[in-house]
Amino acid sequence: DQADTENAADWIDDNGSETLIDTQITYDSQPSIKRNLTKKEIATTLIILKVRHKLTTRAVSDICRLLRLFHVPNAPKSFAAVKRLMEREASDNMKPDILHICRQCNNVYKDVCDDATCQQNNRELQSSIFLKFPIKDQIQSILATERNFVLHSQSSVWPNDRIAEIQHADWYRSIAENEDKSNFITLMLNVDGIAMSGSSDNSLWIFTFIMNEINRSDRYKLQNCIFGGVWPGPQKPSREQMFAMVKSMTDELQSLENENVYFIRALGDRFVKLKVFLIGATCDKPAQALVQNTPEPIAKFGCGRCEIPGTSDL
Known part of the structure; x- marks a missing residue:
């Protein structure tokens, strides 16, 4: 109408070029939401805008203030409020099981060690803690969003004498032969410790998995990493404690088979x-x-694949 035409002229700069999109938009054909948006919906939209248009944190906070100026229901106060809400939602969807490792028998439990022979000692000694994250839920979350994913049954045939990916290795091929009538995915585990400082023995140990069926350029991205568990320290875990942690994840991995x-x-x-x-x-x-x-790598029989004794050259 005439009013829209006059208002549109206000968006033409001094050089005569339009700063709005040239294409005609028919707003009547766009679906409308006849309710107030939730806090989560607004926060998600702001995050998408920030990533898509490379907005600064200050810019998102200004948008939040603009929404509140127009009295938009459930509008956040700032980007900090958006971040807190999304972090809270993420933590609610991936809550770890807090497991205790008994110092006497290295049994894994949630509340009380079920070994009657060491319950009394367990009350006197503080047990170690292991945070175990649900693996299946994380796999589902990744598969529901990742686009660069190909099952073995859909991948191209590769010569047996050449290896360009882990899918071409003998062990992977043997699984494919055994599961010729089933779809499957494979995981790789990484275990590593991080020293909290250079002047102490405090360390943090993290268990992570990656999916081999995701494109190699994407499989190691943070959003595609699966957290199996975290050993918060403070010291390096003993062999018995490491066995207990691996065993707690092995039980779930066996069920996923x-x-x-x-x-x-x-x-x-x-x-x-x-x-x-x-x-x-x-x-x-x-x-x-x-x-x-296995023995430490500096030990005499420190190799994990053979029994040839090592030598020390002084």
Whole structure:
């Protein structure tokens, strides 16, 4: 109408070029929401705007103030409020199990050690804590969003004498032969410790998994990493404690080897039955010695693959 035409002229700069999009937008054809947006919906929209248009934190905070100036219900006060809300939502969706490792028998428990022979001692000594995260829920979360994902049954044929990916290795091929009638994905485990400071023995140990069926350029991105567990220290775990932590994750991994239904975005938003197999681990030598319960790498028989004694050259 005439009013819209006059208002549109106000958006033409001094050089005569329009600063608005040239294409005509028919707003009547756009679906409208006949309710107030929730805090989560507004926060999600602001995060998408920030990423898509590379907005600064200050810019998002200004948008929040503008929304509140127009009395938009549930509008956040600032980007800090948006961040807190999204972090709270993320933590609610991935709550770890707080497991205790008994100092006497190295039994893993949630409340009280069920070994009657060491319950009394367990009350006197503070047990170690291990944070175990649900693996299956994280797999589902990744498959529901990741686009660069290909099942083995859909991948191209590769010559047996060449290896360009882990899917071409003998161990992976053997799983494919055994599961020729089932869809499956494979995981790689990484275990590593992080020193909290250079002047103390305090360390943090993290267990992570990655999916080999995700494109190699994307599989190591943070959003595609699966957190198996965290050992918060303060000291380096003993071999018995490492065994207890690995055992707690092994129980879930064994259950994942049975078929479970997953929603996969990369396969056309379909529900697919999948089996999950852990096929390997990548660790530095000290972590490998802990995980495999082998001698330290500087020991005389420190190799994890042979029994040839090592030598020391002074």
